[in-house]
Amino acid sequence: MYRTVDASVMRQVNKQTVLSLIYQKSATSRVAISEETGLNRATVSSLVDELIAEQFVEEIGLGNSTGGRKPILLRFNARAGYAVGIDVQITHLTSVLTNAARDVIHYQRLELEANQEHYTADWLLAILRQEIQAVIADMPTSPHGVLGVGIALPGLVHHIAGNVIYLPNLGLTDWAIVDELSRWFPYNFVVDNDANCGAWSEYLSRRINNLVFVNAGVGVGSGIIINGALYRGRDGIAGEAGHTTIAANGLLCSCGNYGCWEEYASERALARYLKEFSVQAEIGPHFLTDSVRLAQSGDPAYRQAFQKLGESLGIGLSNVLQVLNPEIAYLGGTVAEAQSLVLSEIQRVIRHRSMDANKGTPIVIAEPTAVALGAAGLAISQTVRMLPVPTT
Numbered sequence: 001m002y003r004t005v006d007a008s009v010m011r012q013v014n015k016q017t018v019l020s021l022i023y024q025k026s027a028t029s030r031v032a033i034s035e036e037t038g039l040n041r042a043t044v045s046s047l048v049d050e051l052i053a054e055q056f057v058e059e060i061g062l063g064n065s066t067g068g069r070k071p072i073l074l075r076f077n078a079r080a081g082y083a084v085g086i087d088v089q090i091t092h093l094t095s096v097l098t099n100a101a102r103d104v105i106h107y108q109r110l111e112l113e114a115n116q117e118h119y120t121a122d123w124l125l126a127i128l129r130q131e132i133q134a135v136i137a138d139m140p141t142s143p144h145g146v147l148g149v150g151i152a153l154p155g156l157v158h159h160i161a162g163n164v165i166y167l168p169n170l171g172l173t174d175w176a177i178v179d180e181l182s183r184w185f186p187y188n189f190v191v192d193n194d195a196n197c198g199a200w201s202e203y204l205s206r207r208i209n210n211l212v213f214v215n216a217g218v219g220v221g222s223g224i225i226i227n228g229a230l231y232r233g234r235d236g237i238a239g240e241a242g243h244t245t246i247a248a249n250g251l252l253c254s255c256g257n258y259g260c261w262e263e264y265a266s267e268r269a270l271a272r273y274l275k276e277f278s279v280q281a282e283i284g285p286h287f288l289t290d291s292v293r294l295a296q297s298g299d300p301a302y303r304q305a306f307q308k309l310g311e312s313l314g315i316g317l318s319n320v321l322q323v324l325n326p327e328i329a330y331l332g333g334t335v336a337e338a339q340s341l342v343l344s345e346i347q348r349v350i351r352h353r354s355m356d357a358n359k360g361t362p363i364v365i366a367e368p369t370a371v372a373l374g375a376a377g378l379a380i381s382q383t384v385r386m387l388p389v390p391t392t
């Protein structure tokens with residue numbers, strides 16, 4: 001039996017390839033697309049004309065000539081549609097509405113009660129529905145509306161099936177979150193690990209091909225970009241650096257292991273260090289911000305607690321650098337708010353513990369919206385590949 005592909009199907013596939021390529025570039029041209037895809041110039045021109053008519057693509061002027069005529073530059077139309085990104089943490093949610101170029105149009109933060117009884121799938125679903133509705137309420141009109149919704153979650157996620165595997169700090173397991181959300185909204189949903197979203201956001205912003213993003217809040221996770229792609233591992237759960245052991249006979253972690261990095265480098269760790277200095281502090285939406293303020297005002301217990309946090313962050317980050325040798329490492333999450341109190345200690349520990357080649361790796365503080373922006377970016381990336389582009 002012979003495999004055949006209908007000409008219209010092939011044209012559709014080629015059109016999606018061209019659109020996806022344009023989305024990935026800040027600017028390109030018909031000639032460059034032809035060279036990169038191997039499609040002949042007439043086919044590329046015809047497909048690009050359709051994409052311009054559908055308002056997915058726009059012409060933005062002339063580029064530099066490489067011998068012949070100056071090429072007309074193309075880019076993805078930033079106003080083609082919008083995406084929602086939601087960063088779910090234990091104490092708060094950060095939500096953004098972006099245009100197709102990932103410029104933030106709307107931002108909102110919702111504080112959550114730190115009450116274990118509330119951590120059910122139905123509770124989180126209700127909050128997500130409310131946030132999505134609020135974020136898209138003032139969405140400008142556009143040819144393609146909501147291009148996608150990305151949800152970043154603090155734990156193990158099956159991003160292809162759209163399922164939660166295990167969110168240790170929320171106690172949620174085996175939850176078909178995309179199916180649930182799809183019952184309420186007609187949008188393309190994407191779920192991913194929060195640190196993966198942060199890593200993807202930084203990659204899209206700077207196109208650094210090998211980087212790591214450590215998201216440190218109530219828990220700790222990492223997202224890894226290798227050769228310009230998210231590294232996911234065999235089961236899609238790569239990057240669980242927060243649950244690597246840094247103390248052989250250490251404290252019991254929420255994952256069931258003992259001595260996990262997360263127990264020493266998270267908000268939970270900061271609360272425990274404060275307790276060692278006789279300060280009772282409760283983890284909540286303002287815990288990190290309030291602690292930073294008290295340390296900056298000179299409170300010795302808070303200053304020492306942050307130094308211990310910085311040392312533990314440095315130990316784990318040094319391990320990450322030794323394994324991955326990235327070009328850059330980002331520190332995101334609420335703990336990044338404490339950069340003035342922890343960054344120099346992190347760098348001291350890395351200089352002390354890492355091999356020469358890794359000692360100078362830049363440790364960069366991420367923007368607070370990085371994870372939400374990355375979730376929106378992943379949703380757009382997936383939608384662009386899946387778009388049922390109409391053919392003429």
Ligand SMILES: [Zn+2]
Pocket residue numbers: 242243244253254255256257260262
């Ligand atoms: Zn653990």
